[in-house]
Amino acid sequence: MRGMMALAVVVAFAGGEALGQARVVTPAMSDEQVGPWVMTCRTDPMTDRSDCTLRHRLWLELPDLQRASSVGVAFEIVLRDGQALPAVTARALSLSDPQRGALAVGGTVELRLDSEPAMVMPCTLEGRDAICAPEPGETSARAAALLPEARRVLLRLKAPARAVTGGGSDDILALDLGETSRAIALLRERASGQPPRPPAPSATSSFLEQLERMLRR
Numbered sequence: 588m589r590g591m592m593a594l595a596v597v598v599a600f601a602g603g604e605a606l607g608q609a610r611v612v613t614p615a616m617s618d619e620q621v622g623p624w625v626m627t628c629r630t631d632p633m634t635d636r637s638d639c640t641l642r643h644r645l646w647l648e649l650p651d652l653q654r655a656s657s658v659g660v661a662f663e664i665v666l667r668d669g670q671a672l673p674a675v676t677a678r679a680l681s682l683s684d685p686q687r688g689a690l691a692v693g694g695t696v697e698l699r700l701d702s703e704p705a706m707v708m709p710c711t712l713e714g715r716d717a718i719c720a721p722e723p724g725e726t727s728a729r730a731a732a733l734l735p736e737a738r739r740v741l742l743r744l745k746a747p748a749r750a751v752t753g754g755g756s757d758d759i760l761a762l763d764l765g766e767t768s769r770a771i772a773l774l775r776e777r778a779s780g781q782p783p784r785p786p787a788p789s790a791t792s793s794f795l796e797q798l799e800r801m802l803r804r
Contacts, residue, residue, distance in 0.1 A: 619773070620644070622766030624664070626773055639777040640678070641665075641770055643762050647675065647742065660690070662742065662762055664771060665720060666778055670731040671771040673698060675708065675719040675742065691717035694746035698730075700737040706730060710746075735768040 615630040628639040642661040650659035658677050665674045675696045694710040696719040706726050710719035721727040742760045 621770040621773060623762070623764065624766065624770040626770070626777070628777060637777060639774065640676075641774045642676075643764075645762055647744070647760055660744070662740065664734070664767070664774060665718065666774065667720060667727065668723065670727055671734065671774065672720050672727055672730050673700070673708075673734055673740065675710075675744065677717040678715070680712075680715045680717060689746035690719060690744070692746070694719065694744070696745065697743040699741040700730070700733045701739055703729075703733055705741075735771060737764050737767065739763055 612632045614632060617628045617630075619626040619628075623644050624641055625644050626639055626641050628637045630637045640663060642663040645662075646659045647662055648660035658680055660675065660677050663674045663676050664671050665676075666672075675690070675698075677690050680691065690710045691712040694717070696708045696710065697705050698708055698721075699705040706721060706729065708719045708721050710717055712718075721730040740762050742762070743757065744760075
């Protein structure tokens with residue numbers, strides 16, 4: 588009898604181990620603030636690659652803290668072809684928030700740095716991120732030259748179907764800037780030495796088509 592009980596305990600223990608689950612390793616996250624800028628880096632534990640974003644601490648449109656998948660609209664600095672450029676972004680888009688997705692469907696942003704003439708930034712979908720940035724060429728060169736010393740930026744978001752920020756389509760948003768040169772230097776430092784990003788496997792065209800159908804409703 589004692590032998591049978593011992594065997595039952597061993598079987599139960601083995602069964603419990605078989606039903607166990609490996610722990611989830613979450614990417615390491617870090618934040619660093621430079622003036623009004625916030626640098627957020629996410630490190631992939633499989634590759635040790637760090638992806639960093641540099642955004643203004645004030646959101647253009649706050650994410651909904653009541654929803655885990657809510658997307659905010661931010662003013663960022665992005666690196667493109669060696670240039671540090673101003674950009675408006677809505678990252679990690681999902682079909683549950685087509686309002687933000689409107690940026691990626693023919694959206695544009697008007698941007699003015701200090702008292703310089705305004706420029707238009709077209710929006711595109713990069714993976715699941717809507718990125719509005721100056722077009723390559725003269726516009727991007729002018730934006731890259733003006734951004735480091737600019738003290739203020741004015742922004743007007745234009746998107747089809749509805750206003751992205753929930754306000755009027757002609758609302759102008761203002762952000763005070765500072766220590767931008769130091770923030771750009773930090774972004775370049777974090778980006779240096781990183782291996783090239785592999786092509787995104789997501790079906791961007793299919794995602795964009797679904798967003799367009801939702802916005803037409």
